[in-house]
Amino acid sequence: MAGLFDKQAEIYADARPTYPREWYQKLAALTPRQALAWDVGTGNGQAALGVAEHYQQVIATDVSESQLNFAIPHSRVRYIHTPPSTSDDELLAMIGGENSIDLITVAQAIHWLDLPKFYSLVNRALRKPGGVIAAWGYQAIQVGPTFDPILEKFLDATLPYWNPNIRYLFDQYKTLPFPFESVGLGSEGNPVALDIPKEVSFEGVLGILRSWSAVTTAKEQGVELLSAGAVREFERAWGGTKLARNVVYKAFMLAGKVK
Numbered sequence: 292m293a294g295l296f297d298k299q300a301e302i303y304a305d306a307r308p309t310y311p312r313e314w315y316q317k318l319a320a321l322t323p324r325q326a327l328a329w330d331v332g333t334g335n336g337q338a339a340l341g342v343a344e345h346y347q348q349v350i351a352t353d354v355s356e357s358q359l360n361f362a363i364p365h366s367r368v369r370y371i372h373t374p375p376s377t378s379d380d381e382l383l384a385m386i387g388g389e390n391s392i393d394l395i396t397v398a399q400a401i402h403w404l405d406l407p408k409f410y411s412l413v414n415r416a417l418r419k420p421g422g423v424i425a426a427w428g429y430q431a432i433q434v435g436p437t438f439d440p441i442l443e444k445f446l447d448a449t450l451p452y453w454n455p456n457i458r459y460l461f462d463q464y465k466t467l468p469f470p471f472e473s474v475g476l477g478s479e480g481n482p483v484a485l486d487i488p489k490e491v492s493f494e495g496v497l498g499i500l501r502s503w504s505a506v507t508t509a510k511e512q513g514v515e516l517l518s519a520g521a522v523r524e525f526e527r528a529w530g531g532t533k534l535a536r537n538v539v540y541k542a543f544m545l546a547g548k549v550k
Contacts, residue, residue, distance in 0.1 A: 298530075308429070308540050310341055310398065313504055314367045318546065319345035321474050323392045323421040324545040329386045332400025336362040341395055351388045379524050392416045394423050395404075398484035401426040402459035413471075417549050423474055429487060430460050432499070434538045438528040445500070445525075448516055452505035465545045471547025477549065486493065487540035493532045497522065 319325055325346045326529050333351035335358060343349045345534050353359050354371045371385055384390060393412060397404070413424050422463040433439060459467045469479040477483035500506060500517060526532055531543045 308489050310338060310340065310427075310472065311485075311487060312344070314427070314485070315341040315345055317344075317476065318394055318423065318425050321476075321546070322418075324393045324418065327348070327387050327392055328394040329392050329416065330368075331395060331397045332403065333362065333370065334358045334400070338363070338371075338398035339368045342363055346394060347354070348353065351428070352382070352386070357450065364388050367495065374547050379408070379415075383412065385414060386416060390418055391416050392422055393418050395459055397424070397426040399428045401455070401462075402428065402456050402464075402467065404440050405528070410468075410470060419549055421548070423546055423548050424471060425458075425496065425544060425546040426469070427485070427542055428460050428464060429542040430463055430541040431541040432496075433541060434496075434529075434536060434540050438525070441524055441528045445516070445521065445523050449503060449505040449509070452512070452514075452516075454508040457472060457505075463541075464545055467545065469545045471545075471550070472550045474546050474548055477544050479545070482543040482545050485542040485544055486544050489538055489540065492535045493526060493529050495534035496525070496529065496538075502524075 326348070327350045328342045328346040330336075330342055330349055330351040332356075333339050333353050336351055339349050340363060341483035347367065348366045350363075350371060350436060351362070351368050352371045354373055354375055356372050356374075359370050359372055372513075373382055373385070377385075386392065395417060401409075417424065418423075432442065434442070463484075464482045467479075467482075471479075497517070506516050529536065
């Protein structure tokens with residue numbers, strides 16, 4: 292999925308929610324060692340920073356160099372650009388070698404990956420015993436009874452412009468293959484539901500919508516999904532551009548260890 296988010300990298304960096312610190316605490320408690328973690332599809336490094344609060348070093352990789360240009364520096368995080376031409380053996384060497392990773396995290400990204408290829412790499416990289424992989428995402432934003440139906444209508448309009456892999460996210464990872472032994476935070480076919488509360492401005496919500504790859508793809512094809520009329524409709528339902536509202540990102544997680 293290289294290049295999918297390059298054009299909206301700056302918007303993406305500003306628009307996404309911060310994952311709760313409690314998530315990282317729970318994950319760190321599941322791994323006997325907290326030496327080395329790998330954050331896959333790191334984007335601007337949001338998840339990597341949370342992981343770095345609990346692990347001595349975090350290797351944060353992404354196929355998008357544009358995304359990494361907006362990554363937030365941290366003394367325990369090393370960002371690495373991994374273009375699609377990177378072989379599995381090369382990537383494994385970059386992240387620490389076989390049987391070396393205590394925690395692998397994939398935040399809002401696993402649905403874009405070549406899953407058989409990635410899972411093969413996970414099986415090689417995770418420390419055995421004790422290594423854990425955790426993947427999470429979010430698909431819906433709950434605002435209120437006036438705004439939510441308009442957002443749902445907008446989502447329906449974006450459907451023709453998404454990459455087909457988005458189906459895993461829209462299914463809340465319930466159909467995502469996840470061939471790992473459960474560690475108590477969801478399992479294949481049964482992800483654990485989580486909420487991310489956040490206070491968001493109207494501009495912040497527009498930023499989220501603009502960061503959707505489907506909106507960019509539609510625009511490239513001459514279709515402006517976020518037209519002036521659509522923005523006005525969202526604004527009325529929100530209650531005005533000056534209002535900040537408490538919203539809930541409806542999230543889901545799968546975590547496991549090598550069987």
